[in-house]
Amino acid sequence: MDEREQPDTQVKDALKNVSKKITEKYVQEIVKKATKRVLRRQSEKLDEKEIVKLEKRLKKLSDKEKLDYFEEAVNSVSKDISQTEMGSGELLEKIDASLTEVFEKKIPELLSKPILPPIAKTILIAIGIMSVSILGLVNDDTPYRVEATIGAINPNPATEGDAITVVGSGTTDDPDGYITAYEWQIESEVVSNRERFTIENLSVGRHMVEFRVRDNNGEWSEPAEAYIEVLPVEPENRPPEAHIEYIEPDTTVYTGTPLTLAGYGTDPDKDDFIAEYEWRINNKISSNRERFTIENLPIGRHTIEFRVRDNNGEWSEPAEAYIEVLPVEPENRPPEAHIEYIEPDTTVYTGTPLTLAGYGTDPDKDDFIAEYEWRINNKISSNRERFTIENLPIGRHTIEFRVRDNNGEWSEPAEAYIEVLPLPLPDLFVSEFSLDPSTPVQYDPVSVQIGLRNQGTARSGSFIVEWWAGENYREPACKWRVKSLAAGEERILTCTYEGYPSWYKRLTTRVVLDPSDEVVESDEENNINRATISVSPASPAVEYAMYNVFREEELVVEGGLCEDGTKNCRKDKWGNVGGGYYATVDKKVALNGHPDKLAKLILEQGIDDKKVLAVGETWDVGGGWALTVTEIDVKKRTVWISLSYNGKPIDDEPALPEGAVYTYLEDIAGETDVPMFVAYVDSVFAGATTDMVQLRYTWVISRDVT
Structure with missing residues (x-):
């Protein structure tokens, strides 16, 4: 019988021997080759999802299905195998190829079944294993470990706008496994699905990078993490600039003359500064300071270069200048001054504009006139060659003119x-x-008569005449406009004044002619006539008393009166506006000078009286008034006080420096801005245990008005 015609029982018996050998020696290699060959040949026909599905389904075959497929492959081989081939290595290759064909025929059937979790290599090996112990390994569901690694980030840290290249890799401990997908995320946003990629648009800051891989079983690795640091672009440093400030006394000097050179640098970059200076004379370093003096320059022309270096080490372009050193200077001869003309003439009428011109000459070659000086009656009038003057007074005037050369000689x-x-x-x-009556009575009308005369030699133009009832009043009581007054002419002006608002022991009244200087006169000093009068008091008589702070310190009280009864008519030496007086009737204070509104004088410190208070101390002045010192700053010589009435605070003064006059004003009994409480801060000083303030000239009146 031919060896290829052996019965199937003979082949099956041989199969048992072969299976034993496969199990012991060759099964893993046969199954690996068959499985890889199937997946490789099918990868062109199936998509990735179908390949994964097929691979997982092969892993989930039952024991019976595995034996059936394996026996089918062996039976197919046994039909064409000879007796001599049964123990050879060729049998294994034929079974491998046949097993591949069996798998491929079963693909449609396998893909229609449910997909179970992947168990890769061990299930494929189990197709050729018959023993129960090896089948137990096939059913192990433990997944293989997949790991992602970030290999390189270059550059890191990077500068804003740089192209950053990121490289990664993946591994699996499955001997038959391989990486099928990659995923890169920056700040939780997917940016690439490749092993290696480049990114350019990352913003300034620190960015988290996450990288993971997926194997052929669809298993994703845990993400690998790294950070990219993106730094801002440093601005390009701009060079500084050098400036030669001056060369003194000049850039052309005689040999032996000390020369002082000064320069400075500027830098266009914010926060940069000049760190170094360098002076060169004829290309040799002479100084490293901003300013220096040199005395030994030889005769000739010298090139000066000055440059500066910034804190980043960058030098400026040099600033240049030139110095000419001449031989020994000859003795200087003084210049000569010449008055060229005085126009229109040296004899003129008053008010005539005069133009004076002069020039200078110098006997020394190359010298020149550098300065001019005109003096009239030994007072400097001009420093120009030519000038005009209009206000020379009547009389004879001495004119002097001199010039100075460039060497300083007059x-x-x-x-x-x-x-x-x-x-x-x-x-x-x-x-x-x-005046009629010559001694007016308070509140009574007064008749005023004024006589004018032009004692000059020409007719006057229009002018104004004013009569002031009191010299310090705010405005004139009578006013006239006189159209003209011929030379030698006299005129009488009259008016009726409604009456003085107060009485005066002594009061100055005046007449003023041409107060606006509309008329040019030969004598402008005789246009005012003053007279001293007294005004009798009406009944009851209002008298004016002087505040002690005004008498002793010449400081006014805000809201105070003047001796004519007007309010706030005076400025003191510090520029404060107020008055130095208050009105009284029968030893009571007349509010704002009105005799029908009287208040009791609670307190008036004498000129030698003093009140010393510490911080937190309260002075009960009387009549319901109290003053508390709230704070003292000895260094600033300042005190803070609080004024209260019947225990209720009514005024808080923010700050009173030493030498200040504190005045509390109130609107009371129909009168506005009535001084109620006056105190002078005499001194602020440190006491033995606390800071102190000394008050003087305190003056307080009652709120009760009769």
């Missing part, structure tokens, strides 16, 4: 004389001034 003065003559002008003055 000429002898050239002299001339100007005679200024008076013009025919009017001269207004008050020829008569009277």
Whole structure:
């Protein structure tokens, strides 16, 4: 019988021997090759999901299915195998190829079944294993470990705008496994699905990078983490600039003259500064300071270069200058001054504009005139070659003119004389001034008569005449406009004044002619006529008393009166506006000078009286008034106080420096801004245990008005 015609029982018996050998020696290699060959040949026909599904389904075959497929492959081989081939290695290769064909025929059937979790290599090996112990290994569900590794991030840290290349890799401990997918995330956003990628648009800051891989069983690794640090682009450093500030006394000097050179640098970059200086003379370093002096430059022309270096080490372009050193300077001869002309003439009428011109000459070659000086009556009037003057007074005036050369030497003065003559002008003055009655009574009308005369030699133009009832009143009581007054002419002006608001022991009243200087006169100093009068008091008589702070310190009280009864008519030496007086009637204070509104004087410190208070101490002044010291700053010489009435705070002064006058004003009994409480901060000092303030000239009145 031919060896290829052996019965199946013979082949099956041989199969048992072969199976034993496969189990012991060759099964793993046969199954691996068959499985890989199937997946490789099918990868072109099936998509990735179907390949994974097929691979998982092969792993989940039952023991019976495994034996059936394996026996089918062996039976197919046994039909064409000879007796001599049964123990050879060729049998294994034929079974491997046949097993591959069996798997491929079963693909449609396998893909239609449910997909179970992947168990890869061990299930494929189990197809050729018959023993129960090896089948137990096939059913192990423990997944293989998949690991992602970030290999490189370059550059890191990077600069904003840099292209950053990121490289990763993946591994699996499945001997038959391999990596099928990659995923990169930056700040939880997927940016690439490749092993290696490049990114350029990362913002400034620290960015988390996560990388994971997936194997052929669909298992994802845990993400590997790293960080990319992106730094801002450093601005390009700009070079500084050098400036030669001055070369003194000049850039052209005589040999032996000390020269001082000064320079400075500027830098266009914010926060940069000049760190170094360098002076070169004829390309040799002479100094490393901003300013230096040199005395030994030889005769000739010298090139000066100055440059600066910033804190980043960058030098500026050099600033350049030139110094010319001349031989020994010859002795300087003084220049000469010449008065060129005085126009229109050296004898003029007053008010005539005069133009004076002069020039200078110098006997020394290359010298020149550097300065001019005109003096009139030994007072400097101009420093120009030519000037005009209009206000020379009547009389004879000495003119001196001198010049200075570039070496600083002055000429002898050239002299001339100007005679200024008076013009025919009017001269207004008050020829008569009277009041009726001559001693007015408070509140009663007064008749005023004023006589004018032009004692000049020309007719006047229009002018104003004013009569002031009191010299320190705010405005005149009577006012006239006189159209003209001929030379030698007199005129009488009259008016009725409604009455003085107060009485005065002594009061100055005045008449003023041409207060706006509309008329040019030969004598402008005789246009005011003053008279001293007294005003009798009406009944009851209002008298004016002086605040002690005004008498002793010449400081006014805000809201105080003047001796004519007006309020706030004076400024003191510190520029404060107020008055130095208060009105009284029968030893009571007349509010704002009104005799029908009287308040009791609670306290008036004498000129030698003092009150010393510590911080937190309260002074019960009387009449319901109390003053508390709330704070003292000795260094600033300042005190803070609080004023209260019947225990209720009514005024908090923010700060009172030493020498200040504190005045509390109130609107009371129909009167506004009535001084109620006055105190002078005499001194602020440190006591033995606490800081102290000394008050003087305190003046307080009652709120009860009768």
